[in-house]
Amino acid sequence: MVNELDNNTTYQTAATSLPASGKRLVILGAGESGIGAALLGKQQGYEIFVSDGGAIKDLYKQELAVNNIPFEEGHHSWDIVLDAAEIVKSPGIPEKTELMKKVREKQIPVISEIELAYRFSKDKKIIAITGSNGKSTTTALTYHIFKTAGLNVAMVGNIGVSYAKQVATAPADYYVIEISSFQLDDIKEFKPNVAILLNITPDHLDRYEYKMENYVASKFRIAMNQTAEDYFIYCKDDPEIMKHLEQQPIFSTTIPFTIMEPLKAGGFIANDQVNIQVNEEPVIMSIYDLALKGKHNLYNSMAAGIAGRTMDIRKEKIRESLASFKSLEHRMEYVATVRGVDFINDSKATNVNSVWFALESMERPVVLIMGGVDKGNDYGAIRELVKEKVKAIVCLGVDNSPIQEALSKDTPAMVNTGSMEEAVQAAFQLATKGDVVLLSPACASFDLFKNYEDRGRQFKETVKEL
Template sequence: MFKSSLVQKKVVILGGGESGTGAAILAKSKGFGVFLSDRGLLNQKYIDVLNSENIPFEQGSHSESRILESDLVIKSPGIPDTVALIVALKEKGIPVISEIEFASRYTTAKLIAITGSNGKTTTTLLTYHLLKNAGLNVGLAGNIGDSFAWQVAEKQFDYYVLEISSFQLDNIQDFHPKIAVLLNITPDHLDRYGYNFQNYIDSKFNIVQNQTSEDHFIFFEDSEVITAELLKRIINAQKVKISLANKLTEGAYLDEGKLVSNVGNSTFEQTFAALPIKGPHNAINALAAIAVAQLVGVSAEKIAEGLKSFTNAPHRLEEVEVIDNVTYINDSKATNVDSVFYALGSFERPVVLIAGGVDKGNDYSQIETLVRNKVKALIVLSKDFEKLETYFSGIVPQIYITQDVQDAVNKAQEWSVPGDIVLLSPACASFDLFKNYEDRGDKFKAAVRNLTSQNHH
């Protein structure tokens, strides 16, 4: 029997969600021998795809011996580098990379990569919208939407706008964005980084490691963490600054309510209040998106048009209803304290805050002043309520504890008066009472809509 001398390289994919399944499809299309392994159970949608593509897979456990025979491993961002299997692979010298690294090897599209502890989804969606609205052939991927690898296998784009998490950046080698955006770095996910903030900072800065002087690095200059880090590093890319505090001759900034961006030989100005997104953090997000659009040559006219027609993702400061002149806001995506800091900073009116969930080692001191000044009542929606209750008793006049979302919303309605904001901004993960933050947000919205119907009877 004739056997080719070109042995099919064996690629193992760990994790069979959106990114893992996409990586499997791309690997198969490039002629690799592919095996996918997930310790958990796969979603039926992905089982059907793998079967139709004849890609062998296992679920419920990992066949270690088979995995340790591979030439390359692509791992899901959810799997820490510290688990025994990954350690064993590295000891054997088998490269372990992320899906974004793998996909980037097979596309000639220009990559725009956006990271930061907060605001990256909004910035990614807005950047994508500005480029698409201007008629560019652009894909959206990364930590959002459809798998990057899957799109590389099946579509042809000139640009990709990628939302990139630190977990994805931990396992890159040659990943090379033409434009990299770093919005902010605040302590988050420290459980994954040995409770060492510097490890997390290093991970975020991986985004620039392969950039050259032909590329651009957009960053938020007002972040002390970022500016301190820049003093320690040599960055090859051309730097583009964003600021809310300083007027910049080159860069993008907020000046008395106006977004001004002098980037890539063009100037853009727009009143921030005219945009559909509100709050100081969204000024940063908008400036970053505008700067990217200017760098890829989008006209000022098209940028202005795109900014006006943008709609943000659900569960991020999403207005649900106004009932009896009280505005109900769903910010379920706020799974860390920093997001809540931004949320509270977006409102001038008194707030009834609904918070709580699985605490990832939160430090509530960073929102203490805002809470003292703005929050008239705190409703803790959680099984794990002691820490929040203890911290804020004496700071917030009234606190109520519940494990039921409808009960929480009913209490918020009882405690609010016309002109108030009822804000779900949990500061915590959702797994104690909900499937995920989307589920939490959806149940909150349903509970709010129940209020309206009660009023009509």
């Protein structure tokens, strides 16, 4: 076994050095969730082996080496993987890979990092949040409410530190978790005290046999183990959620939120006020006092506020938190005003629905920067908003033809660019005082950027150089 870690050596072990044990845990994927699972597994006495088919970041390799956790990168040693008592699978690994087919054939139990972390934190209070859009914002806002109330809370999952790593290194009394459908696919007993389902729109359908009902079912797994003492908070205005609830009722205490009508219990908007009717004392505040603007953020604010009330956080603390929250990086993030033009970074908008929400919240003329790796987008969903609010589209990507074909007739101007610098310069030239330049791509980023964070940071840096 190699203990030295350098640029030429992979720190790994042979199959023979892993003792036969019911606690032999193989972790597939060495990203944030995989490393967290490895650290927690090691702490709990499992025999750990980490296997990543690609390259592992140096920071993560160092963490594994320091903790004497054997690993491999660039390939999978099938003899070791298929000898596991249990496997923790990265959410990024599809079931259709040859390795996963072999794992399923051997009937080795497969869980997600979320499931492993829950195993060692089920005595704590867990607030889990999923949805196609708005997860990160709602998770951060819920965390802000709990933090403002003085509770010992951690924000984990798809946002920041992995759930397992937090449980291993800095346990909390409350966990606010952002969870994707991929993570939910491999839960077994995971049971949040509070589950929030924000919305369901088509996304990642390639992982679900291109069937919307499979994707919807995956999202609803967040509530599959809940009982009457748990809460399921959901959007009453979402047709996919309502259709599923009619067909397959759930067993937890349900709390809806809506912007369409007053409710006796739940969250709703009336007379330009947010009303959260949970427990004895309602939380009521003006929508103009909310820190987050736009219709989609009314939903996010209500969901987070309801979660706070289910945990008996005082209404004054909830109002204070909803008014003081600062939006997240790359999610409708204000960057700067240059000669009267506001620049907004919404790089996290990697699907059409996210762009719809962004445009819907705009009250001034928009120069929209969009493009990247098209995931089979239907741009028809934003056509009316583009006609109404967008004075120009700046296409940013290697292949901009899908956007051109779909939207060129709906806006007065459209230009092609192949770099962030070009895109920002073009948008600035097309904008006039009082306009908004909005980076809201509707696409994945990896044609020109490492990820959406890299895209957003390059946008901000370029804007600051104007």
